[in-house]
Amino acid sequence: MRWDVVGEYIFSPKVLQGVGLTLILTVVAMILGCLIGLVLALMKISNSLLFNVAADGYIWLFRGTPLLVQLLFWYNLASFLPKLTLGIPFGPQWLEFDTNTVITSLVAALLGLGLNEGAYMSEIIRAGIQSVDQGQSEAAAALGMSRRRAMRRIVLPQAMRVIVPPTGNQVISMLKGTSLVSIVAISELLYTVQVIYARTFETIPLLVVACIWYLILTTVLSIGQHYIERHYARGATRNAPDTYMTKLRKLLGRTTPITFEAKAQDRV
Known part of the structure; x- marks a missing residue:
């Protein structure tokens, strides 16, 4: 293990650029996935058979095929559709684009990640919405709220308690x-460190650099998830989950030593 090589490249400008692009891909793909998931979840719980079938078909397709295959499909879309056109099917076409110009490597990556994530987020959001008691919607209807407003103001805020933990897992x-x-x-x-070790032949140290950065980022995301969970847990539970710092302060704040006499008094 060449720790000197790890220290040399851990804050390398190229590696930091790779970290930045990784974060951008994660944020944009998750936003796209959450928006698609919300639409699909609402379609699945609607009373429309057409919406139900369309949502189930989307989830079946994108959840049933590997993510790597989907990425390769979008990347090689030009071999199947050289031109992308905007118009009426089997009718007049108004605009035409070269597929390679529109579907770049970055766009292919975002489409693959975002569309795939939407299939999983739809089930998470649907489970959260259905976890809210039906009486909440009935009470909103009794107050004269529309179904859309009740969903936005009453159901979704309560569903976030169930949605946030698995969504945090999906972000990681x-x-x-x-x-x-x-x-x-x-x-x-990963691609950045691969390019570097292909030139320097320091494979393991560069992979360690990538692992360190992934661990740092996942740790930050896990901490953020914990505080978001605490925010939405307020009002639903008597005591929101304590943070590690709160638990540590409670532990250090215990000044009275625990003795056998004290334990005996507690039992009495």
Whole structure:
């Protein structure tokens, strides 16, 4: 293990650029996935058979095929559709674009990650919405609220308690899943260190650099998830979950030594 090499490249400008692109991919893909997931979840719980079938078909397709295959499909879309047109199917076409110009490597990566994530987020959001008691919606209807307003003001805020924990897990999975886009030559963290060790032949130290950065980023995301969970847990539980610092302060604040006599008094 060459720790001197690890120290040399851990804050290298190229590596930091890869870290930045990894974060951008994670944020944009998760936003896209959450928006798609919310629409699909609302379609699945609607009374429309057409919406139900369309949502189920989307989830079946994107959840049933590997993410790597989807990334390669979008990256090689030009071999199947050389031109992208905007118009009426089997009718007049108004605009035409070259596929390679529109579907760049970055766009292919965002489409692959975001569309795939939408299938998973739809089930998470649907489970959160359905976890809210039906009486909440009935009470909103009794107050004269429209179904859309009740969903936005009453149901979704309560559903966030159930949605946030698995969504945080999906964000961390997305962060690590961005390493797959190296297959389409996106200079994210893993691809960057691969390019460096292909030149220097210091394979293991550069992979350690990538692992350190992934661990740092996932740690920060985990801490953020914990505080978001505390925010939405207020009012639902008598006591919101304590942070590590709160638990540590409570532990250090115990000044009375625990003796056998004290334990005996407690039992009495």
